Amino acid sequence: MSDIFREVDEDIRQEKYRRLWDRFGPWLIAVAVLIVVGTGGYRGWLHWQETQSQSAGDTFFEAVRLSEAGETAEAEKLFSELSAATGGYPAIARLRAATDMARNEQTTEALAEFDAISRDSGVDAGLRDAASLRAAYIAVDTEDYAAVADRVEGLTGDDGAFRASAREILAVAAWKAGDVDTARSWISALQDDPATPTDVAQRISILTQVIDAASGAAQEEAAQ
Secondary structure (H helix, E strand, C coil): CCHHHHHHHHHHHHHHHHHHHHHHCCCCCCHHHHHHHHHHHHHHHHHHHHHHHHHHHHHHHHHHHHHHCCCCCHHHHHHHHHHHHCCHHHHHHHHHHHHHHHCCCCCCHHHHHHHHHHHCCCCCCHHHHHHHHHHHHHHHHCCCCHHHHHHHHHHHHHHHHHCCHHHHHHHHHHHHCCCCHHHHHHHHHHHHCCCCCCHHHHHHHHHHHHHHHHHHHHHHHHHH
């Protein structure tokens, strides 16, 4: 008698499984297919991204090689081809192209491009800051202190990655503008910062000596 009950129970379970499969089987198959297709598509996309990134990297380094060899026209053409590349290559290519403009004494064009990069919200924040700094290095020779400060004063915070360079260029800009007090304040900020690089500290030391010498000469003239 117990065998009959077990057989009946087994039949009931099989019937339940059959009904569940009839009801949900097609959906389970569809989900499985989607998982397989989705996984394959994602892996394909990753492979495409990797291929595109490698290609962009090859193009960038070839452009740099041409630039260093003095073949600026060919380099500029390759840099422009990276405008639609993946990752950070478009912005890096723009920075390098602007650097080449500055080297070739295309000061106005280089300054405009660095400024454009620094204001482009689609560019990584670190690269925007680098562009601001490069623009300031050009502007210190062509514009007033306010214009330089407008570009890099925001980089001078205690946690700023470019604070030493920004403070240095502001000290130079203030000194060139005849504002010795402001120049000294930026020099003090650099001297008080233990993270100031050695090369920056050395240049600032020279600037301090120049300012002190000029101030001493001015005092002697006033005394006479």
